[in-house]
Amino acid sequence: MSQQQPAISAFSPVGYGADLGKALKSVCKVFATTASPNYATPWQMHAQSKSTASGFVIAPISQRRILTNAHAVANQVQVQLRKHGNAKKFTAKVLSVGHECDIAMLTVEDEEFWTGVEALDIGGLPGMQESVSVVGYPTGGDNVCVTKGVVSRIDRQQYSHGRTSLLALQIDAAINSGNSGGPVIKGDKVIGIAFQCLTQGENIGYVIPVPVIHHFLEDLARHNGRYTGFCELGASWQTLESVDHKLALHMPPSLTGVFITSLEPTYYAAQVLRPGDVITHFNGHSIADDGTFLFEHAQHVHPALSNRGSLTTTMLPALSLSALPDSVDTLSKDAPSAPSDMAVSLTLDRPRAQPSLTASATSLAQSSPFSTNASPAAALTAKSHPFAAPAQQNMPAEVPAVVMGAGTLSGQQHPARIDFRHLTSMHFDGDVCTLGIWRDGAALPGGVQVCLTPPKQLVPVHSHDEKPHYFIFGGLVFTRLTNFYLRSTYGVDWTHKAPIKLCDRSFAGFLEHEGQECVILSKVLAWDCNAGYQDLGNVEVMTVAGVRVHSLEHLAHLLDNAPGPYVRLDLQWHKVVLLDVRKARAAAADILAQNCIPGNGSYPKDLAKRALNLPPHLALATDKALGRLPAVAPLDEVPLLAALKPSTSTSSAAVLSLTRLT
Numbered sequence: 001m002s003q004q005q006p007a008i009s010a011f012s013p014v015g016y017g018a019d020l021g022k023a024l025k026s027v028c029k030v031f032a033t034t035a036s037p038n039y040a041t042p043w044q045m046h047a048q049s050k051s052t053a054s055g056f057v058i059a060p061i062s063q064r065r066i067l068t069n070a071h072a073v074a075n076q077v078q079v080q081l082r083k084h085g086n087a088k089k090f091t092a093k094v095l096s097v098g099h100e101c102d103i104a105m106l107t108v109e110d111e112e113f114w115t116g117v118e119a120l121d122i123g124g125l126p127g128m129q130e131s132v133s134v135v136g137y138p139t140g141g142d143n144v145c146v147t148k149g150v151v152s153r154i155d156r157q158q159y160s161h162g163r164t165s166l167l168a169l170q171i172d173a174a175i176n177s178g179n180s181g182g183p184v185i186k187g188d189k190v191i192g193i194a195f196q197c198l199t200q201g202e203n204i205g206y207v208i209p210v211p212v213i214h215h216f217l218e219d220l221a222r223h224n225g226r227y228t229g230f231c232e233l234g235a236s237w238q239t240l241e242s243v244d245h246k247l248a249l250h251m252p253p254s255l256t257g258v259f260i261t262s263l264e265p266t267y268y269a270a271q272v273l274r275p276g277d278v279i280t281h282f283n284g285h286s287i288a289d290d291g292t293f294l295f296e297h298a299q300h301v302h303p304a305l306s307n308r309g310s311l312t313t314t315m316l317p318a319l320s321l322s323a324l325p326d327s328v329d330t331l332s333k334d335a336p337s338a339p340s341d342m343a344v345s346l347t348l349d350r351p352r353a354q355p356s357l358t359a360s361a362t363s364l365a366q367s368s369p370f371s372t373n374a375s376p377a378a379a380l381t382a383k384s385h386p387f388a389a390p391a392q393q394n395m396p397a398e399v400p401a402v403v404m405g406a407g408t409l410s411g412q413q414h415p416a417r418i419d420f421r422h423l424t425s426m427h428f429d430g431d432v433c434t435l436g437i438w439r440d441g442a443a444l445p446g447g448v449q450v451c452l453t454p455p456k457q458l459v460p461v462h463s464h465d466e467k468p469h470y471f472i473f474g475g476l477v478f479t480r481l482t483n484f485y486l487r488s489t490y491g492v493d494w495t496h497k498a499p500i501k502l503c504d505r506s507f508a509g510f511l512e513h514e515g516q517e518c519v520i521l522s523k524v525l526a527w528d529c530n531a532g533y534q535d536l537g538n539v540e541v542m543t544v545a546g547v548r549v550h551s552l553e554h555l556a557h558l559l560d561n562a563p564g565p566y567v568r569l570d571l572q573w574h575k576v577v578l579l580d581v582r583k584a585r586a587a588a589a590d591i592l593a594q595n596c597i598p599g600n601g602s603y604p605k606d607l608a609k610r611a612l613n614l615p616p617h618l619a620l621a622t623d624k625a626l627g628r629l630p631a632v633a634p635l636d637e638v639p640l641l642a643a644l645k646p647s648t649s650t651s652s653a654a655v656l657s658l659t660r661l662t
Contacts, residue, residue, distance in 0.1 A: 042468040053179075058121075092106045123187070123190055126186055134182060234456075235263050236264075237259055256286065257279050264510045273450070283433050290417075295422070478556075
């Protein structure tokens with residue numbers, strides 16, 4: 001019998017325990033055909049490639065949802081699924097993708113696929129040293145494979161696909177290429193999704209845990225199938241492990257926190273926080289001097305979820321397939337991060353419940369100097385700031401903030417310390433939180449309320465499922481700087497090979513205004529009109545016609561409407577390009593034909609007539625550069641002292657408005 005058992009189990013759940021038999025009726029093999037853009041030559045695509053991964057059906061079965069990894073279906077052309085023990089491949093439809101958390105949701109419209117399928121419930125967070133099983137289709141064979149291991153670490157890790165840091169489980173079970181997207185189970189419940197392994201270690205695999213899975217599912221349920229992402233504060237900070245630093249801030253020895261060094265202007269935090277503030281608490285959780293908080297498995301439970309038994313997806317708000325998008329959602333965002341010191345590889349066959357933190361503003365712990373009886377959320381309205389969350393998205397103020405997916409958990413639970421950014425990441429777009437703040441030698445009574453949003457990046461960390469934009473003028477090829485562009489141009493070691501200023505923009509650049517982009521001159525397609533500039537490339541464009549470039553579309557607008565006879569472009573490293581506008585436009589068709597380029601850009605033909613969403617000062621400068629402003633007297637001809645005389649017809653406001661034009 002022992003020799004016949006593998007033959008039976010390879011094609012049927014017969015011979016397995018009840019729990020594993022249910023998992024085998026849920027798991028499927030994912031066959032993906034993908035084609036990624038050529039970011040260095042943005043009007044072209046790379047050749048198609050094929051890969052395999054794993055996936056599984058989640059409860060409730062009526063919603064017909066299948067989870068896998070985002071990297072398994074990124075830039076997909078076709079996705080097919082094959083059930084365990086079935087020879088037929090079924091065409092799958094990608095409903096939504098979360099590239100930061102490396103999770104994708106699929107469905108199959110063919111009724112035959114759902115015959116005999118069972119759905120897996122989402123369980124809780126396992127304890128250290130608890131045994132788990134990884135089910136999937138790794139390389140080395142075509143049939144399903146089951147491996148066992150134990151949970152060896154629970155920590156915040158970098159997700160190699162989305163280049164962001166979220167909670168992850170580390171297990172010692174083998175996770176190989178093809179395991180990606182497969183369920184990691186304990187008993188008959190899913191406790192995670194296999195997604196990556198450490199290339200410089202042995203039997204070190206990583207699993208997407210329940211809190212992250214639940215955040216992805218609830219995000220879709222809250223936003224009608226649209227993925228919005230994981231939130232962040234928009235503040236840079238450093239640790240306060242220096243005793244002298246704390247003494248200089250007049251902080252009592254018992255108070256701990258992190259020191260804010262800078263704030264990004266497009267986040268709400270920039271309106272209520274200051275550089276030099278100390279964040280001591282987040283929704284009542286004390287932050288240590290090293291930036292961590294005390295993380296416990298079952299610290300708080302979301303009131304909307306049962307606190308008996310493990311978390312299941314049936315507790316989530318109903319999510320109908322009709323509410324989901326017809327195609328892959330491309331609104332993914334990521335927080336910038338420096339490259340990891342150790343290489344992380346995606347477990348994909350190709351070369352290469354957490355209750356949600358939806359408490360809008362919780363009262364801080366009674367032991368905190370920031371306790372308040374008033375509801376902090378009441379102070380935040382749509383009138384007080386532009387990012388106020390809709391009231392229906394906020395939980396009651398007295399609901400405790402959630403740290404982890406909780407329920408009845410087995411095994412030994414040992415509290416650990418985790419980066420407090422885990423708390424912000426588990427919120428949803430528009431959620432309001434309360435920060436304990438130490439400012440100017442004293443604690444701010446009641447703390448400060450801050451509205452959280454997904455990351456806003458000057459240089460996108462990833463741009464999966466998006467085709468790069470470009471614009472060509474006089475043979476000069478312009479595009480938006482992204483990490484994918486740098487990798488495509490300089491290889492996997494781009495952080496050491498790319499120009500230092502472009503790397504600096506990638507790692508340290510931030511948005512000064514909404515919609516801003518880092519626009520670069522990618523290359524020059526040689527032609528007579530650009531002679532002398534053909535060695536330029538991979539350099540940021542600072543200004544066109546004296547106007548600071550806001551975005552690629554803004555640059556295209558400036559060049560398309562340049563009055564001539566010459567247009568000046570100022571680049572990084574103090575380089576200057578002067579083009580004859582008439583010659584550049586006359587050569588456009590020949591340059592495109594010579595290089596087999598379908599068009600001079602990826603923007604609509606009526607770009608010149610479109611209204612650009614520019615900050616007021618840039619809109620004014622753009623109109624002035626294009627000759628759209630009425631003539632005004634030069635500044636030196638305006639009698640400045642006249643503004644001080646009440647009888648003069650030139651007011652001080654008029655003088656100030658003229659000053660802004662120069």
